[in-house]
Amino acid sequence: MERPLTQYIHPGCPPFDIREYEMTGGYSALQKVLKSMTPQEVQKLVQDSGLKGRGGAGFNTGMKWSFVPMGDSAPHPKYLIANADEMEPGTFKDRLLLEGNPHQLIEGMILAAYAIQADVSYIFLRWAYKKAAQLLRKSIHEAYAAGLLGKNILGSGFSLEMHLHTGVGRYMCGEETALLNALEGKRATPRAKPPFPQISGLYGKPTIVNNVETLCNLPHIVNNGAEWFKSLGNGSADSGTKLYGVSGKVNNPGCWELPMGVTVRELIEEHAGGMKNGYQLKGFLPGGASTDFLTAEHLDVKMDFASVTAAGSRLGTGTMVVMDDATCPVGFVHNLQHFFAQESCGWCTPCREGLPWVEKLLLSLEQGSGTTEDVELLQMHTQWLGPGNTFCALAPGAMEPLQSALKYFREDFEKHVALRRCPYQ
């Protein structure tokens, strides 16, 4: 089984420096591209490979790039940004790539920047990833010293600057237009689209924001081709491998690179070692806090974009949070809504006002003072804060675990009302 993204990552060992990275084939994709491919050819290759964004939305990466103005009349500077602001609760996959092989990300970024002819690139890194920051700073420095960044890279005429930006903590910064505002020193509120960032992004210039895992795939696609990348998907409609994670009361929580489309059962039972002794699986969020619950009846669902959607949820980030039978679903969802209410940027009213209300309703249920009407009110909020009613995807994302909890664990909500206490305590 091929694991292109993590084959040289050995947790506990320091990551490769530039020399070790180059000795194992690193930066050969960059040399190949600079010598023999046009930006358009790189775009087409990535589009053909079927690589979809690994940050959660799952949009074809090559297609996303294709909207960037190209040619002599295109506005400059153009920007390429690595979204390393991993902050979706339950998600810890990009940390592995950032700490495990920083040069892989840097090479991926230079390739993406070449494909869109960007002049400046940023890594927007989460503040909490202190080790990653240190490693990235060192690696960027090494890449500059080796002539892989800066002016006239490897004599190709292509130039690229790279900066590391560490954030100061806000979930909204993961939304790409909010991220742009944060980079410009503003409050991280989302921007109206259109214009899309590809046309008017950072400082009003064409900009691409790609997730870390997405970018890390690029050197391997360039080296091995689109067909190879598709074949990694092991019978799935989606190409490539994926970093999957499992957390919660399982025997072996962790993060693994596996072929796209591995089943939930394989993930939980094989890789995560099954549930801890004495606990049963009650439900799980397949791809982070803003994805709908699935339950034990979905164990054979394939973890790819289409299959998880068909099951009624989203692949999201592919890092799963498991809820066991000793954990109260109302308390679980209250924790999620507390997070979303706190992290709402306050820009639009349904999200700013609705989420704290949802949080309070859940708290009153959990504390035993909730009523049947409160449960109904929660149900209504899943509509009011749903898609189309808010400025960005934060509130609709927050409603996903709530609506599915009301669907699958309704009895638990009703028991809180009937007993006037939390039955799990």
Add this chain to the structure above:
Amino acid sequence: MITQKINKDNITTSGDTAHYTEGLQEEQYLTDLERQAIDHEVALVPYKSAAVIEALKIVQHHRRWISDDSLNAIAAYLQMSPAEVDSVATFYNLIFRKPVGRHVILVCDSISCYVMKYGDIYKALQEKLHIKFGETTSDQCYTLLPNCCLGCCDHAPAMMIDNDLYKDVTVDMLDRILQKYS
């Protein structure tokens, strides 16, 4: 031109940037080290205000938190109004607008840590330090804060103290961890 010494009464939300940008006193508030670091960041962006988050980080690094005086000084230095700077400073979780202790303990309270009972860790910390979330010990040693997902869900519960990450935290570990910070 207003050159009065800045103090807490001098915060205004008038949006009138002129009298701040002209005041030399405010600029003198920042140390050479802080100004050099801010100048370095300003050189990387197309206009000064784009460096405001970096400036807040720099001043906080030197002074632990952003006081009203610091805020006014940054505003003057970057030719922004204090209200603009405060709107940014108060937006982000890790810019502190109130004094914090020498060490900031960030306990992850997000979902995986909830399932793995971060509540027990919080309860033990409360008992040991006699403070709740948002409070600082009377000796100014620790500030205790809740924090969103630290991206360490496979080793929950997790917490950070200053720049150090602690994984698979148990109540028994806390005394030994806290000893490292004084």
